[in-house]
Amino acid sequence: MPFLLRRFFTLLSSIFAIVTFNFFLFHIIPGDPIRLIARTQRLNAEAIAKMRASFGLDGSILSQYFRYLSKLVHGDLGYSFSFKENVSGLVGRALGNTLLLLTASTLIVVILGIAIGVFAGSRQGKKSDTATVISSLILWSMPTFWVGMLLVFTFGVWVGGLPISGISTANAVYSNGFEYFMDISRHLILPTVTLAIVDIAFFIIITRTALIDVMSEDYMLTARGKGLGRRAIVWRHGFRNAMLPVLTASALYISALVGGAIQVEVVFSWPGMGLLMYNSVLARDYPVLEASFLLTTVAVLVANFAADLLYRVLDPRVAVSK
Numbered sequence: 001m002p003f004l005l006r007r008f009f010t011l012l013s014s015i016f017a018i019v020t021f022n023f024f025l026f027h028i029i030p031g032d033p034i035r036l037i038a039r040t041q042r043l044n045a046e047a048i049a050k051m052r053a054s055f056g057l058d059g060s061i062l063s064q065y066f067r068y069l070s071k072l073v074h075g076d077l078g079y080s081f082s083f084k085e086n087v088s089g090l091v092g093r094a095l096g097n098t099l100l101l102l103t104a105s106t107l108i109v110v111i112l113g114i115a116i117g118v119f120a121g122s123r124q125g126k127k128s129d130t131a132t133v134i135s136s137l138i139l140w141s142m143p144t145f146w147v148g149m150l151l152v153f154t155f156g157v158w159v160g161g162l163p164i165s166g167i168s169t170a171n172a173v174y175s176n177g178f179e180y181f182m183d184i185s186r187h188l189i190l191p192t193v194t195l196a197i198v199d200i201a202f203f204i205i206i207t208r209t210a211l212i213d214v215m216s217e218d219y220m221l222t223a224r225g226k227g228l229g230r231r232a233i234v235w236r237h238g239f240r241n242a243m244l245p246v247l248t249a250s251a252l253y254i255s256a257l258v259g260g261a262i263q264v265e266v267v268f269s270w271p272g273m274g275l276l277m278y279n280s281v282l283a284r285d286y287p288v289l290e291a292s293f294l295l296t297t298v299a300v301l302v303a304n305f306a307a308d309l310l311y312r313v314l315d316p317r318v319a320v321s322k
Contacts, residue, residue: 004309011305018297019072023065026286068290078287082280087287090276091295097167098272102261104188105195113200114246117207121242122234124212132204140201144260148194148267155190163187165269191268195260199253206249210242247307254303258296 052058059067071078077087120132156164163169167187174180215238262274269275273292280288 014301022290022293026289077291080288082283082285087291091291094273094276104192108196109199113203114207117204121208121211136201136204144198145263151190191264191270194264207246210245214238214242254300
């Protein structure tokens with residue numbers, strides 16, 4: 001229990017630090033959102049002052065900070081300067097689209113990455129292992145946005161056949177829910193493949209390295225000495241123990257996944273958190289930026305917290321050492 005309390009206190013402290021950092025970061029960067037709005041609407045000085053007061057930007061930074069904390073405690077994420085709606089609804093729609101994209105890509109990355117990593121690690125030094133490692137390093141070195149633009153060119157200009165932007169066909173009329181589902185699925189293919197191509201290499205390399213380390217342990221030599229088959233040694237004994245470092249690495253993967261999702265959503269105009277943050281940066285939309293970065297960083301922290309707890313369940317030696 002003391003361990004859980006310590007970890008939970010650390011989680012809350014980190015979230016508070018992130019909230020504070022995000023607020024001051026976006027308020028000290030160059031650019032004034034009210035002036036951007038005024039420039040497009042040609043407002044006079046009095047109207048600008050009223051608009052600044054209505055958005056709560058007329059006081060000092062400290063007063064704005066405490067007002068922001070007060071609203072956040074009550075679940076109020078603020079009002080968007082540029083989109084002219086509550087941030088909670090705006091972020092909620094974008095978050096659902098991002099989760100759809102991340103779920104599809106993560107399933108492909110984790111399942112194929114671990115399977116290929118086990119295949120390569122169980123054949124260390126062979127040609128198949130070497131080819132897998134070289135291919136993984138090449139994929140890992142590719143910038144996500146570059147892979148996305150390459151697929152856009154391939155299927156948007158050269159081959160065709162797949163949509164390259166948006167989440168559904170504009171102004172489309174669907175006769176039933178299945179047609180709507182299939183339309184979204186077609187739009188989901190290229191963004192998902194883009195994320196999977198780059199990120200799958202991460203799991204292949206981590207799984208392969210972890211399995212090779214496990215296969216060199218004494219108890220694995222004992223299993224061989226007992227006459228167990230290769231498949232039983234790899235999957236029954238090696239795979240479970242190799243998953244411990246893979247689990248830890250998966251928590252770190254989430255932070256990298258968020259960064260890749262931002263690039264993919266911008267390239268494919270996918271209406272998720274990444275595209276929302278990109279447009280909000282251009283508009284200096286503080287409430288949207290603060291809410292978006294808060295959600296993404298909290299997701300990473302919670303994933304690390306969950307991975308730490310799960311690690312203790314899978315490996316009781318960790319709990320004993322604590």
